[in-house]
Amino acid sequence: MRLYALCVYLFLYIPIGIIALFSFNAGRHASQFTGFSTKWYGKALNNPFVMDALETSLIAAFLTACLASALGTMAAIALQGVRGWLRTLFDALIYIAIMIPGIVIGIATLIALVTVFGWLNPLLAALWPDGATPPQLSMGMPTLVAAHTMFTMSLVIIIVRARLAGMDRALVEASADLFATPWGTFRQVTLPLIAPAILAGFLLSFTFSFDDFIIAFFVAGSETTLPIYIFSSIRRGVTPEINAIGTMVMAASLLLLVMAQLLLRRGASKPPA
């Protein structure tokens, strides 16, 4: 039984280990280890295309995480006090957002926004004062962030709602009995209690947006995110440089995940203040 478990862990981690190992390969060939070197890390970090893609991905992930945790937390708090059709509608939409394959979300968002922009652009041009260049709506960073936010916001709603459900209602009532305003109660009682869940949601949203390929592939327009860059490089062949980038990306997401886990756990085990 132990041996079996060991085998499964090897199955899970050997591929990751191989990428990390070959990222330190001195040779050019991807499948022969010829010596230890960190030169591919230097190459990757000095490649302007990689750095541009990294910057795009970090900006998109950060904006997505901010928007998703803000909108998701607001919705989760409100949903606590909502019953009836509105609640059913929201639950259904969140369920659909998570269940529909990413690829369908990607193409649907692409064709819907391209169509809407196709109507709006002439309208904007007509309304714009003469002489000034009217803005052109097109696919790019805003649409990428909007699409990622739609999905990750649904995740945040689920995470924060679970934390709210585990919260002792008596605390909120006690606060109201002691003449705290609703805002005061929220700031001093609810928010500290759900903060770990919000932060965990933030980190998960960041990781999702940073790692997502398929939605970004459709809605990012001319922007190139890091996963899009990696995907197109793989198509051209396997290089040690890509291994170095992959190793760095995985190390970074691991770090974020461990942080999210610790936060969720600390939040769950902390006795109600």
Added chain:
Amino acid sequence: MTQKGRNALLLTPAGLWLLVMLVLPLLVVFVFSFGERGAAGGYVPAFTLEQYANLPARWTAFKNTLILAPLGTIAALVIAYPLAYFLAVRCAPRWRTSLLILVIVPFWTSILIRSYAWIFILGGRGLPALLETVGLDDVRLINTPFAVLVGIVYGYLPLMVFPIFVSLDKLDKRLLEASADLGSTPWRTFLQVTLPLSIPGVATGCMLVFILLMGEFLIPSILGGGKVFFVGNALVDLFLQSRNWAYGSAVAMTLVAVMLVTVSVYMKFISRLGGQRDDISLM
């Protein structure tokens, strides 16, 4: 402000976001799927069932998906169950959490990079070279259905282990002792007590993995080399290469419909088995 007004205000941004970025796009795909292809690609408004009538042209993609998605789900289940059992029942409690986290962590790192690792292992100078040393020549692994299957199992194994672990972990261990005290062999205890009680976890795991596999694009495109393609690959081709939006929309609608039908039939079957679906989070 009243409580009701405040709630409405808090819900508005999220609601609008879901409306514009989820409901509207899905409606557009639905409407477009009844349209026609423009001369230079894109979409021309029409009401025709032509696109749906043309679906058989992409039958291979549907066939591959409908064979490899269930096969991948079953393979993942077969590999995941013993591990989940080990973690929940056999493993020393002080190691349990760390070992469980080790299973889940890969799932949250880039599936793109993890799938790409298998190009090394299955490619010419990886496993096939090893097999050659033991006398098995000319084994081709990369760009075969087998490679895609390995990639699928590898990618989604964590998602299968976790729900099964949760249902086995909740299981009252005294039931196992009672069964042993009453003279059952360990194997019989497993078949008559443990397995039936873990059905909810198995059902959840299978459903999660199956749903994700139905829309898979990356794994077949990286490890299938254009020879083993899923509906997802057909969709990318239709929207980004041939720009046939109407037909692509029909394919997308069909994929979602097939998914919904399979999942609801599956849920009916599971609830008949007597299991109840648990609410299981992935984190």
